Amino acid sequence: MAQNIYDNPDFFAGYSQLPRQVDGLEGAPEWPAIRALLPELADRRVADLGCGFGWAARWFRDQGASSVLGFDLSQNMIERARADTDDAGIEYRIADLETLELPEAAFDLVYSALTFHYVWDFERLIRMIHAALAPGGDLVFTIEHPIFMAAAHPHWTLDKDGRKTWPVNGYSLEGERRTDWFAKGVLKYHRTLATTLNTLIGTGFALRRLEEFAPTAEQIAEIPELAEELERPMMMLVSAHKR
Numbered sequence: 001m002a003q004n005i006y007d008n009p010d011f012f013a014g015y016s017q018l019p020r021q022v023d024g025l026e027g028a029p030e031w032p033a034i035r036a037l038l039p040e041l042a043d044r045r046v047a048d049l050g051c052g053f054g055w056a057a058r059w060f061r062d063q064g065a066s067s068v069l070g071f072d073l074s075q076n077m078i079e080r081a082r083a084d085t086d087d088a089g090i091e092y093r094i095a096d097l098e099t100l101e102l103p104e105a106a107f108d109l110v111y112s113a114l115t116f117h118y119v120w121d122f123e124r125l126i127r128m129i130h131a132a133l134a135p136g137g138d139l140v141f142t143i144e145h146p147i148f149m150a151a152a153h154p155h156w157t158l159d160k161d162g163r164k165t166w167p168v169n170g171y172s173l174e175g176e177r178r179t180d181w182f183a184k185g186v187l188k189y190h191r192t193l194a195t196t197l198n199t200l201i202g203t204g205f206a207l208r209r210l211e212e213f214a215p216t217a218e219q220i221a222e223i224p225e226l227a228e229e230l231e232r233p234m235m236m237l238v239s240a241h242k243r
């Protein structure tokens with residue numbers, strides 16, 4: 001049973017204030033790297049899994065996608081996405097990715113940002129996505145990087161010189177992880193890099209590109225706090241193709 005922390009009022013209030021939710025895609029430092037992974041969007045049928053406020057859904061339509069279907073577990077997120085969208089080509093539905101079934105060969109792109117690490121049964125999800133893509137379709141997703149996920153709590157500790165260090169604990173122990181982020185005990189699922197990629201390969205996807213996001217020097221000059229992201233990868237970006 002998925003946790004649905006985004007419907008917790010305290011969590012939602014905090015999350016809504018993040019730059020990426022206030023400013024949209026441009027507020028996410030990894031967005032240029034994601035864009036580089038995305039296929040041509042004109043006339044594509046897109047599914048956005050864990051669509052949140054619908055920022056990406058609206059962008060896909062601006063790029064010419066013929067339709068976007070956004071799914072999210074959280075009523076808060078879907079209500080906000082609907083309120084911010086005035087486009088008959090976009091539909092939002094409440095759904096749990098643990099059990100979601102999509103029609104076969106119905107999409108040209110399945111996209112998901114920072115959501116799959118909330119899903120326990122990754123293999124089922126990836127098989128379902130593979131079947132839902134038309135031949136030649138693409139899966140592009142981002143997740144919290146397994147190294148970041150396996151870091152101890154708090155995510156950093158201070159060394160004897162007062163510098164932040166980023167320990168990795170129990171990397172090979174997959175499964176539940178709990179973090180305190182806007183609320184106590186937020187539930188996520190850790191999978192190693194190998195499990196993540198081998199699940200895609202085993203399902204029949206061809207891997208196109210993997211990025212371990214790190215900010216550019218220009219981004220750090222603009223937002224100095226981003227320098228922290230050079231210490232360990234926080235996000236992993238994956239592009240896979242259905243032959």
Ligand SMILES: C[S@@+](CC[C@H](N)C(=O)[O-])C[C@H]1O[C@@H](n2cnc3c(N)ncnc32)[C@H](O)[C@@H]1O
Pocket residue numbers: 002004006020049050051052053055071072073074077095096097098112113114115118119
């Ligand atoms: C970090 S947010 C990302 C939202 C959006 N993709 C973005 O990049 O702005 C994660 C989203 O995943 C959704 N989510 C978490 N678990 C889910 C599940 N089991 N099924 C569907 N959506 C889920 C949350 O409600 C939330 O909207």
